Amino acid sequence: MPGIFKQLKPYLSYFLFLLFVVSCGTKENKLKIAVSKASPNYILWLKKANPDAQIINLFALKKNVALEVLGNCDGLLLTGGEDVYPGWYGKESESGRCSGFNLSRDSLEITVLSRAMELKMPVFGICRGHQLLNVYLGGKLIIDIPTDYGQGVTHMCRDYLHCTHEVYVQRNSYLYQLLGIDSAMVTTNHHQAVDILSPLLTVSARSSDGLIEGMEWLNPEGKNFLMGVQWHPERMDYNNPLSGKLADKFMSECQAYLKTRKNL
Numbered sequence: 001m002p003g004i005f006k007q008l009k010p011y012l013s014y015f016l017f018l019l020f021v022v023s024c025g026t027k028e029n030k031l032k033i034a035v036s037k038a039s040p041n042y043i044l045w046l047k048k049a050n051p052d053a054q055i056i057n058l059f060a061l062k063k064n065v066a067l068e069v070l071g072n073c074d075g076l077l078l079t080g081g082e083d084v085y086p087g088w089y090g091k092e093s094e095s096g097r098c099s100g101f102n103l104s105r106d107s108l109e110i111t112v113l114s115r116a117m118e119l120k121m122p123v124f125g126i127c128r129g130h131q132l133l134n135v136y137l138g139g140k141l142i143i144d145i146p147t148d149y150g151q152g153v154t155h156m157c158r159d160y161l162h163c164t165h166e167v168y169v170q171r172n173s174y175l176y177q178l179l180g181i182d183s184a185m186v187t188t189n190h191h192q193a194v195d196i197l198s199p200l201l202t203v204s205a206r207s208s209d210g211l212i213e214g215m216e217w218l219n220p221e222g223k224n225f226l227m228g229v230q231w232h233p234e235r236m237d238y239n240n241p242l243s244g245k246l247a248d249k250f251m252s253e254c255q256a257y258l259k260t261r262k263n264l
């Protein structure tokens with residue numbers, strides 16, 4: 001039996017793609033959300049906003065298959081995980097200070113993100129996904145917060161499920177328009193952060209030490225919905241405005257995109 005599985009492994013991505021096509025064939029009115037690397041928390045967070053949404057994990061797919069799948073989706077969620085390889089933003093010589101990176105994942109996510117931008121598809125980035133958005137759009141990252149920035153705020157703990165700090169929403173941001181709050185507690189777990197912000201983006205939230213915790217388009221007119229947050233809304237109480245309202249907004253934008261896509 002192990003020999004059979006080894007022979008079938010090269011075709012796994014294709015089988016998953018066929019399964020996706022068949023399963024979606026009778027569900028054209030349902031939202032389909034592509035997730036760069038899914039976990040139960042991300043799926044539950046999205047499902048709370050739209051229980052009928054179909055969640056597709058891109059992580060196990062080859063690039064060409066992931067691009068095919070993405071073309072039938074209505075939104076892209078970039079999730080947390082390993083450090084983004086510093087070579088993508090001109091700090092390759094400092095890669096030894098990373099806690100670990102995955103070049104294959106980086107490459108896949110940059111590929112699907114590029115396609116999502118071309119399609120003007122809604123994109124939401126969480127933690128690593130937030131950082132990847134900034135890098136993709138020309139920004140840079142802090143390699144290690146405690147070493148390079150300071151320890152005024154604890155951004156990473158051993159008990160990552162109970163690591164929290166306050167986030168302050170910028171009053172001139174779209175995020176503030178959406179939430180109508182000045183601050184709230186968030187769950188956090190990261191040793192890297194946005195350093196030089198992409199010239200296409202603007203800050204929507206910061207922590208008390210000044211680190212960028214949220215970002216959005218500087219000039220959103222004519223662009224797709226895009227939002228990045230450094231915290232982990234999928235690990236938080238859904239009633240926290242920095243969790244549930246973000247999922248609701250993202251899924252609402254995906255629903256609008258679905259309607260547009262069906263009319264093309």
